[in-house]
Amino acid sequence: MESLQPGPRNGLSFIRFSLDTLIFFLLFSFLPDLKVIVYKAQTFQSVLSYNTDSGVSERVLSRAGSQMGSPNFISRNGSLKSNQTSANSLFSLGKKNYSNLLLNKSSYYYQNDEIDDDHDGLIPLPDMLLSNLSIDDFSELSRVDSGSPLSFNTPRDNRRRSVVKESTGGKRSKFIFILVGLPAVGKSTISAQLIRFIQSNPATHSLRCLVYNAGKVRRKMSFKNLGKLSMELANNSSDDLFNPKNSEKKEKYARITLDKLLKELDRDVCDVGIFDATNSRVQRRQFVFEEICAYNENPESNFRVTPMVLQITCDEPNFIRYNVHQKSFNEDYFDKPYEYAVRDFARRLKNYYSQFTPFSCEEFNSLVKLINDRGLGHGVFAYNIVNTGLVPSKHLNNNHFPTNFSREIVQMVNLMESFVEHYTRMFGYTYIERVKEFFNEEMKNVEAKPTPGGLNYLSTLGSILDEEYFGELQQLLRRNLENINIGH
Numbered sequence: 001m002e003s004l005q006p007g008p009r010n011g012l013s014f015i016r017f018s019l020d021t022l023i024f025f026l027l028f029s030f031l032p033d034l035k036v037i038v039y040k041a042q043t044f045q046s047v048l049s050y051n052t053d054s055g056v057s058e059r060v061l062s063r064a065g066s067q068m069g070s071p072n073f074i075s076r077n078g079s080l081k082s083n084q085t086s087a088n089s090l091f092s093l094g095k096k097n098y099s100n101l102l103l104n105k106s107s108y109y110y111q112n113d114e115i116d117d118d119h120d121g122l123i124p125l126p127d128m129l130l131s132n133l134s135i136d137d138f139s140e141l142s143r144v145d146s147g148s149p150l151s152f153n154t155p156r157d158n159r160r161r162s163v164v165k166e167s168t169g170g171k172r173s174k175f176i177f178i179l180v181g182l183p184a185v186g187k188s189t190i191s192a193q194l195i196r197f198i199q200s201n202p203a204t205h206s207l208r209c210l211v212y213n214a215g216k217v218r219r220k221m222s223f224k225n226l227g228k229l230s231m232e233l234a235n236n237s238s239d240d241l242f243n244p245k246n247s248e249k250k251e252k253y254a255r256i257t258l259d260k261l262l263k264e265l266d267r268d269v270c271d272v273g274i275f276d277a278t279n280s281r282v283q284r285r286q287f288v289f290e291e292i293c294a295y296n297e298n299p300e301s302n303f304r305v306t307p308m309v310l311q312i313t314c315d316e317p318n319f320i321r322y323n324v325h326q327k328s329f330n331e332d333y334f335d336k337p338y339e340y341a342v343r344d345f346a347r348r349l350k351n352y353y354s355q356f357t358p359f360s361c362e363e364f365n366s367l368v369k370l371i372n373d374r375g376l377g378h379g380v381f382a383y384n385i386v387n388t389g390l391v392p393s394k395h396l397n398n399n400h401f402p403t404n405f406s407r408e409i410v411q412m413v414n415l416m417e418s419f420v421e422h423y424t425r426m427f428g429y430t431y432i433e434r435v436k437e438f439f440n441e442e443m444k445n446v447e448a449k450p451t452p453g454g455l456n457y458l459s460t461l462g463s464i465l466d467e468e469y470f471g472e473l474q475q476l477l478r479r480n481l482e483n484i485n486i487g488h
């Protein structure tokens with residue numbers, strides 16, 4: 001599992017942190033907003049202008065614009081939009097006092113050492129600077145007082161901030177982020193950025209954040225324990241873990257991952273647990289929320305968990321191509337030929353598009369109902385980021401505060417709203433630049449030394465992930481959503 005260390009734990013790191021913070025705020029003060037707007041326009045334009053279809057940038061811009069007023073937005077191209085009357089909503093959830101996880105169904109895997117308890121150390125963060133952000137943008141956050149329960153009081157204070165809250169039945173607050181998003185949209189990358197953001201904020205910087213990644217659990221269990229060095233690519237659909245027919249195994253890995261997250265949260269190993277999986281189906285999310293509710297209901301639980309959904313979308317073909325290119329070097333594919341890896345990931349994407357149901361406002365409302373019906377009284381929050389953040393998503397946030405909410409929750413909500421609102425300026429531009437650079441460099445390479453047979457990254461990506469392929473993805477998604485609507 002990936003982990004980031006908590007905030008400063010000693011004098012030296014505190015000094016470094018203070019210096020970082022000073023530089024950070026100085027940068028904010030000297031970079032006027034105008035520069036940001038000009039930069040934004042130029043960068044976006046130049047990324048889009050890579051596309052040979054000159055109509056693309058206009059289409060994307062107008063699509064982006066048309067989304068801004070949509071209260072039930074899911075994606076920039078409209079195809080993921082959920083329909084107000086549709087029933088891709090939650091199911092009726094019966095009362096359940098004991099969770100399968102808490103009944104230790106999957107503790108077998110721990111007992112048999114199939115999953116170790118290590119966290120893999122620091123997440124390598126992209127080289128980024130939290131620049132271009134006006135200090136005014138942080139007004140909400142700076143209102144948070146420094147002696148708050150989530151804040152780090154003195155450099156010598158290595159203890160956990162623990163404030164007992166009346167409103168949480170005497171239990172301290174913890175947070176679980178439930179990520180939602182198709183493969184390669186940037187979930188893991190954005191999780192790392194979120195952790196960095198949490199730890200850059202004075203009110204939350206000592207929160208211990210850990211990422212629980214279902215893909216890592218899958219790899220650990222299926223490679224290591226079976227004595228394999230890397231993923232075996234499926235020859236047919238029955239071998240293919242990502243084929244909807246074989247969802248059982250994938251669900252098992254997800255359950256184990258969530259189990260580990262809840263257990264570690266309860267053991268006070270971390271304060272914020274990020275459940276990094278696609279969580280692409282309503283049933284899965286239903287399971288996750290059930291587990292969280294069961295945890296909160298259980299008098300034996302040590303903390304009160306607030307669930308926060310973070311949905312990430314990315315549907316611009318060039319960004320997806322770039323992301324898949326990056327994925328083709330990861331632990332699943334490091335020993336596979338490039339073309340093979342891209343093809344395999346393309347097939348994985350198709351499987352996911354054929355079963356993905358975006359997290360919608362209806363689903364959010366059903367969650368609120370679930371919490372209220374069970375008399376749990378905790379909150380639930382949901383945020384959307386359209387990777388690279390160029391589509392404003394502030395209005396897509398869904399907040400349901402508990403009746404008596406604690407200050408920790410307000411601070412986390414403020415922080416999340418700021419993260420979503422300023423995502424592009426903090427992280428998105430760097431990403432856009434990187435994608436642009438990749439395509440420009442590759443283009444130059446191709447021109448400088450054309451390979452016989454045309455086999456290079458660009459031509460491989462372009463031939464497998466071509467326009468037709470993206471059309472098919474949209475069709476699969478549409479069909480799935482139609483079937484779900486018919487089924488209700």
Ligand SMILES: Nc1ncnc2c1ncn2[C@@H]1O[C@H](COP(=O)(O)OP(=O)(O)OP(=O)(O)O)[C@@H](O)[C@H]1O
Nearest residue numbers: 182183184185186187188189190215323326387431
């Ligand atoms: N916002 C971003 N900033 C920088 N790089 C990004 C961003 N989004 C995606 N990428 C690039 O795309 C690659 C794939 O993204 P990432 O692994 O985060 O996706 P994911 O949604 O977690 O995928 P999966 O579900 O398959 O694990 C990353 O390695 C990174 O290079």
Ligand SMILES: O=P(O)(O)OC[C@H]1O[C@](O)(CO)[C@@H](O)[C@@H]1O
Nearest residue numbers: 183214215218250254277278279
């Ligand atoms: O079980 P879920 O929710 O699809 O998510 C886990 C899967 O997501 C992925 O990250 C998708 O690429 C896989 O590595 C992993 O097995």
